[in-house]
Amino acid sequence: MAEETGGEDAAFRAKVRDWIAANFPPALRGCDPLLYQGDAVAAAGDANFQLWRERMADIGWGVPTWPRRYGGAGLEEAQGRIILQELAAASAFNPIRSYGTMMLGPTLLEYGSEEQKLEHLPPIARHERRWCQGFSEPGAGSDLASLQMRCTDMGDHWLVSGQKIWTSGADQADWCFALVRTDTTSKHGGISFLLIDMKSPGVEARPIVLISGSTHFCEVFFNDVQVPKGNLVGAINQGWGIAKRLLQFERDSLSVGRGAVPSLAPLARDYVGVDEQGRIADPDLRARLIRNGMRVTAFGQTLKRLATEAKAGNGPNSGVSAVKNLWSDIMQERAELLVEMMGANGLGWSGEAFSDEERAATRAWLHSKAYSIYGGSYEVQANIVAKRVLGLPDHR
Amino acid sequence: MVVLSEEQVMLRDMAAEWARERMPVTAYRKLFTGAFPLGHDPAAWADMAAMGWAGIVVPEELGGVDFGYRSLGLVLEELGKSLAASPLISSALIVATALRLAGTAEQQARWLPGIADGSVIGALALDEGPRHAPLATALTARQRGDGWQLDGLKRPVPDGMAASLFVVVARTSGGPGDGDGLTLFLVEPDAVGLARTSLDQVDARSPALLTLAGVALAGDAVLGPVGGAGVLLDRILDCGRAGIAAEMLGTASQAFETVLDYLKTRVQFGQLIGSFQALQHRAGAMFGELQLLRSAVEAALAALDVGDAEAPQLVSLAKAMAGDTLHRISNEMIQLHGGIGMTHEHDAGLYLKRARVADQSYGNAAFHRERWGRLNGF
Numbered sequence: 051m052a053e054e055t056g057g058e059d060a061a062f063r064a065k066v067r068d069w070i071a072a073n074f075p076p077a078l079r080g081c082d083p084l085l086y087q088g089d090a091v092a093a094a095g096d097a098n099f100q101l102w103r104e105r106m107a108d109i110g111w112g113v114p115t116w117p118r119r120y121g122g123a124g125l126e127e128a129q130g131r132i133i134l135q136e137l138a139a140a141s142a143f144n145p146i147r148s149y150g151t152m153m154l155g156p157t158l159l160e161y162g163s164e165e166q167k168l169e170h171l172p173p174i175a176r177h178e179r180r181w182c183q184g185f186s187e188p189g190a191g192s193d194l195a196s197l198q199m200r201c202t203d204m205g206d207h208w209l210v211s212g213q214k215i216w217t218s219g220a221d222q223a224d225w226c227f228a229l230v231r232t233d234t235t236s237k238h239g240g241i242s243f244l245l246i247d248m249k250s251p252g253v254e255a256r257p258i259v260l261i262s263g264s265t266h267f268c269e270v271f272f273n274d275v276q277v278p279k280g281n282l283v284g285a286i287n288q289g290w291g292i293a294k295r296l297l298q299f300e301r302d303s304l305s306v307g308r309g310a311v312p313s314l315a316p317l318a319r320d321y322v323g324v325d326e327q328g329r330i331a332d333p334d335l336r337a338r339l340i341r342n343g344m345r346v347t348a349f350g351q352t353l354k355r356l357a358t359e360a361k362a363g364n365g366p367n368s369g370v371s372a373v374k375n376l377w378s379d380i381m382q383e384r385a386e387l388l389v390e391m392m393g394a395n396g397l398g399w400s401g402e403a404f405s406d407e408e409r410a411a412t413r414a415w416l417h418s419k420a421y422s423i424y425g426g427s428y429e430v431q432a433n434i435v436a437k438r439v440l441g442l443p444d445h446r
Numbered sequence: 447m448v449v450l451s452e453e454q455v456m457l458r459d460m461a462a463e464w465a466r467e468r469m470p471v472t473a474y475r476k477l478f479t480g481a482f483p484l485g486h487d488p489a490a491w492a493d494m495a496a497m498g499w500a501g502i503v504v505p506e507e508l509g510g511v512d513f514g515y516r517s518l519g520l521v522l523e524e525l526g527k528s529l530a531a532s533p534l535i536s537s538a539l540i541v542a543t544a545l546r547l548a549g550t551a552e553q554q555a556r557w558l559p560g561i562a563d564g565s566v567i568g569a570l571a572l573d574e575g576p577r578h579a580p581l582a583t584a585l586t587a588r589q590r591g592d593g594w595q596l597d598g599l600k601r602p603v604p605d606g607m608a609a610s611l612f613v614v615v616a617r618t619s620g621g622p623g624d625g626d627g628l629t630l631f632l633v634e635p636d637a638v639g640l641a642r643t644s645l646d647q648v649d650a651r652s653p654a655l656l657t658l659a660g661v662a663l664a665g666d667a668v669l670g671p672v673g674g675a676g677v678l679l680d681r682i683l684d685c686g687r688a689g690i691a692a693e694m695l696g697t698a699s700q701a702f703e704t705v706l707d708y709l710k711t712r713v714q715f716g717q718l719i720g721s722f723q724a725l726q727h728r729a730g731a732m733f734g735e736l737q738l739l740r741s742a743v744e745a746a747l748a749a750l751d752v753g754d755a756e757a758p759q760l761v762s763l764a765k766a767m768a769g770d771t772l773h774r775i776s777n778e779m780i781q782l783h784g785g786i787g788m789t790h791e792h793d794a795g796l797y798l799k800r801a802r803v804a805d806q807s808y809g810n811a812a813f814h815r816e817r818w819g820r821l822n823g824f
Contacts, residue, residue: 315823330824340819344763351741358449369737376734435733436726440706445721 062129066111066136073105074142083143088266090180090222103145107176112146113155120159120167121175131357149218150174150181154227157296161243161284170225170245183300184214184228184246184270185293191216192430194229195238195290199272201230208277210246213269216424220255220268223248227296233287243289245281246272262416263399298370300425311346314339314387321391335391342387345380352376369439371431378421378428385411385418454517460497461524468493469530471793477531477650478790484608485652486531495564500538503546503685508554509562510542515685516747519692523743526696529800531651533567535693536605540686541568544613544630548670548678553632557611569609570686571600571633571656572679578809580615580679581623585658587616587631594668596631596639596661604807606654607644609635614658618673628676630669637661648799684761687808688746691761694768694804695736695743701772701779701797702732708783725782732775739764739771759821762814768804769811776801 075098086093093099106112109123114130116122125133137143155174158167173179190197199212210230220226226246233240246253252275257265284292315330318339323331330336356373388411389396396411398404404412422428436442450458469490476482494500502518504510518539525532542561545554545568560566574584585598596616603612612633620627633640639661642654670678709720709729719725746764749757776798780787787794805811 313822319823329820336819336824337815340815340822340824343822343824344766344815344818345738347763348738348742348767351745352737355741355744372730372734372737375730376738379734429727432727432730433723435730436723440726440729440733442706442709442720442726442729443718445723446717 059128059132063132063136066133067140069109070136070140070142073102074140075102078102078143079141081143083145083147086145087148088219090219099145103177106145107178110175112144112177113151113175116155116159116171116175120171121173146175146177148174148177148180149183150177150179153183153296153300154181156299157227157292158283160295161292163280163283165280166245166283179225180219180223182217182220182223182226182248182268182270184217184220184226186216187213188215188269192427194293195241197229197231197241199228199230201232201242201244201277203232204276207279208244208282210244210272210275210277213271215258215267215269217255217268217270218266220248220270221257223255226253226270227283229289229293232289236287238290239287241289241293242286243283243292244277245283246275246277250275250277252276260416261419262413264413264417297426310350311381311384313343314384314391315343317388318391321393321395335387339387339391342380342383346384349376349380371426371434372439374425375422375428375431375435382418382421385415389415450516450520453513454520457513457517458520458524461499461521462527464493464497465524465528465530469525469528471528471796474529474531474796477652482531483644483652485605485650486533486608488608490530491532491564491567494532494534499534500564501542501562502538503542504538504558504562505546509559515539515688515750516744519689519743519747522689522693523696523699526693527700529697529796533569533605533608535686535689536570536609537561537566537568539689540570540682541611541613543685544568544570544669544678544682547681548630548675550666552666553669557632561611566610567605567608568611568613569603569605569654570682571603571606571612571614572683573602574598574600578806578813580628580683581625581676583615583617583628584622585614585616587618587629589618590662592665594631594663594665596633596658596663598658600654600656600658602645602647602653603642603656604651604653606642606656607652609654611635612656613669614656615675615679625676627673628679629672630675630679631663631667632669633658633661633663633667637663647803649796649803650799651803680758683808684758685750687765687814688743688750688761690804690807691743691764691768692747694772694801695739697797697800697804698739698768698772698775699736701775701794701801702729702736704793704797705729705732705775705779705782728778728782732778735767735771735774739767742767759818762809762818762821765809766811766814766818769814772801773805773811 077098086099110118110121111123111133113122114125114133115127118124151174155171158170185194187197187199199210199214202209214228226248228244228246229241230244231240232242252273254271255268258267258269259265260267318330322335325331330339352373356369392408392411395404395408398408398412400409473487498511499521501510502513503515504512506512522534525534538561542558545558557566561568572580575582585596585600587594587596596614600614612635614631614633616629616631617627618629635642639659641657644652645655647653706729709725710718712719742764746760749760779794779797783792783794786792
C-alpha cells in the first residue's frame with residue numbers, strides 16, 4: 051500500500067525503522083502489549099519494558115502528534131501513522147499507549163487549561179501516571195447521563211460522594227477522570243468533568259471477578275473525597291459535551307488501528323482435519339469459517355478506507371459507531387468459531403492438560419462478550435448510527 | 447486504498463448526473479413494456495459511447511482512453527443506482543478485456559476500436575446450465591482442416607440479443623469438469639448455424655439462448671491459447687465480476703437510500719416509522735454492511751488495476767459480499783415499504799429482480815465464498 055510518494059516521508063520512515071532497530075529490546079518482540087498496559091505490576095517488574103518505555107518517552111513517539119512541551123514529538127498525523135506501521139513491522143509495540151494517551155490526553159488537549167495540560171500530559175506521554183475512567187455507575191450504564199455521583203462546591207474545594215463501576219484498572223490507577231453531578235435539576239446540563247487523585251482519602255477500588263476470570267474491572271467508592279478546585283476540566287455543568295467527545299476518542303481507539311487478524315484456517319485444519327480435496331473436513335463449520343474470514347478481511351479493508359478518507363477530514367466522527375458494531379459482531383463470531391473448532395479442548399479453564407493456546411481461546415471467547423457492551427453497547431451505538439449518521443427521527 | 451484522481455472524480459460526477467437525468471428508474475421500467483427487445487435502450491447506449499465509457503479499458507492507440515478498472519467501476523456504480531440497462535459490462539468490460547489480454551494485433555485492430563466507440567457490442571457466451579461453472583463447459587469445438595466447428599448451447603448469454611461479437615467458451619479437449627481443454631473463439635452472430643432467442647428473465651434485460659449447430663470458423667477465430675484458456679478466462683471473468691460488484695454496490699446503496707427516505711416520511715401510529723427503534727437498528731445494520739461492501743469493491747478494482755497477485759480472492763470477496771448485501775437490502779426494501787413495496791408501480795420490486803439476476807451473474811455469493819475459501823486455505 052503506497053501511502054506516501056514524497057521523499058520526505060520515505061526518509062522519515064527509514065529514520066524510524068533504524069531507530070526502532072537500534073532501541074527496541076529484542077526480548078519484547080511479539081509480546082502482548084496489553085499485558086503491560088493492563089498490569090502495572092508486570093510492567094514495573096520487567097526491565098526490558100521499562101527500558102523500552104523510557105526510550106520511547108524520551109523521543110516522544112508514544113504520542114507523536116502531541117506538542118513537544120507536553121511530552122510529544124510535534125509530528126504530523128501521517129508521520130504518526132508511519133511510526134505505528136514501523137512498530138508493527140518490527141513486531142514491536144507502543145509502550146506508552148494507555149487510557150491516558152487514548153482518551154484523557156486528546157480530551158485535555160481540546161478542553162484542558164494550560165495548567166492542567168502541563169501538569170498531566172507529560173506524565174501520560176511517559177506512561178508514568180496511570181489513569182482510569184470513572185464514568186459508569188450502578189444505575190447509569192447505557193443511560194450514562196443519569197449518573198448520580200455528587201460533587202458539591204465547598205468554596206475552597208469540591209466534595210465528592212458516590213460510586214463508580216466497570217472502572218478498568220482502578221485498583222492500579224494513580225488518577226481518575228470522572229463524570230460527576232454538579233446540578234440535580236438538569237440531566238445532561240448538570241454533569242461536570244473532574245480529575246481525581248486516587249490516593250485521596252475516601253477513595254476505595256475493589257476488583258470485580260468476571261466470567262473470563264479477569265479482575266481488570268473495579269467498583270470504586272468515593273466517600274466525602276476532597277478535590278482541589280483547579281481539577282475541574284472546562285466549565286461547571288459542561289461535562290457532558292466533553293464526555294461525548296472523549297467517548298468518540300474511546301470508540302476510535304477501540305476499533306480503529308487494530309493490527310492484522312490472523313486467519314483461522316491453519317488452526318482449523320489442525321483441529322478438524324481435511325478431506326480428500328484438502329478442504330476443512332467439517333463442511334458446516336468450514337462454511338461459517340469462510341464467511342467470518344471474509345468479513346474479517348472486509349473489515350480490515352474498511353479501516354484502511356476510512357483512514358484514507360479521514361485524512362481529508364479531522365478527527366473521529368459518528369461513523370465510528372457503525373465501525374465499532376461491525377467490529378464487535380465480527381470478532382465475537384470469530385471467538386466463538388475458534389472455541390468451536392477446538393471442541394472440548396476449547397473449553398479448558400486451567401491446567402497442563404490444555405495448551406496455552408486452548409486456555410487463551412477459552413478466556414478470549416468469554417472476554418469477547420464484552421466487545422458489544424463496553425465503550426457504548428451495540429444497541430447504544432446502533433442508536434447513534436440511526437440518529438447521527440442516518441438522520442432518522444426521534445420517537446415522540 | 448487509492449484516492450481518486452481529479453479525472454476520476456469528474457468521470458464519476460458526470461456519470462451520476464447523466465444517470466440521474468437520462469436513466470432514472472423510469473427508463474429501466476420501459477424494458478418491462480417490451481420497448482427494448484435488445485435488453486437496453488440503443489439511444490442511451492449511443493450517449494454512453496459518445497462520452498467514452500465504452501473505451502475506458504481500451505488502449506488509447508485502439509480508440510480507448512485506457513483509464514482502468516476502478517474508473518469503469520465508478521461509472522458502473524452510478525448506473526447501478528438507477529438500474530440503468532446497458533451492455534457496458536458485457537462489451538466494454540469483459541469482451542474488451544478478453545481482446546486486450548489475449549487478442550492478436552489483427553484481432554485487436556479489427557474489434558477494439560468498434561468496442562471503444564460503441565458500434566460493436568461484445569458478449570461473453572460462457573454458461574450453459576442454471577449455475578455458473580466455467581469448467582463444466584460442454585460446447586465442443588472440433589478441428590476441421592485449418593478451421594474449427596462449434597456445436598452446443600449457451601444460456602444465459604447477457605446482452606446476447608444485442609451482441610455483434612460473441613466470445614464463445616468452447617471445449618477443444620477433455621470433458622465437462624476438466625480444467626484443461628477450454629478455448630475461446632470470436633464468433634459473429636451471422637455465422638451459419640448460429641441462432642439466438644431471447645430469454646424472458648425477471649429483470650427484463652433479455653439475455654440470449656444461443657445454439658451453435660455445425661458453426662464453421664476460420665483458424666484465426668481462436669482468441670488466446672488453444673486448450674489452455676482456463677486461467678485466461680478466470681482473469682477475464684474477474685474483471686467482469688469486480689465490475690458487476692461495483693454496479694451492485696450502486697444498486698444496494700440506492701435501495702438503502704430509498705428505504706431511508708421512506709422511514710423519514712411514512713407515518714403510522716402517529717409517528718414517522720423511522721422513529722421506531724426496531725427499524726432504526728435494521729437500518730443501522732444495513733449501513734454497516736454497505737461499509738464493508740464498498741471497501742471490498744474498491745479494493746478489488748484497485749487490485750485489478752495494479753495486477754495484484756491476490757486479485758482473484760479480492761474479487762471473490764467483493765462479488766460474494768455484493769451478492770449477500772444486495773440480497774439482504776433488496777429484501778428489506780420490500781418489507782420496510784410494506785404493501786406498496788409489493789406493487790409493480792413501486793421501484794422496490796425492480797431492485798429485487800435486478801438484485802437476484804446480478805447475484806447469479808458470473809458466480810453467485812455461494813460460488814465466490816467457496817472460491818475465496820479455497821484460495822485462502824479453508
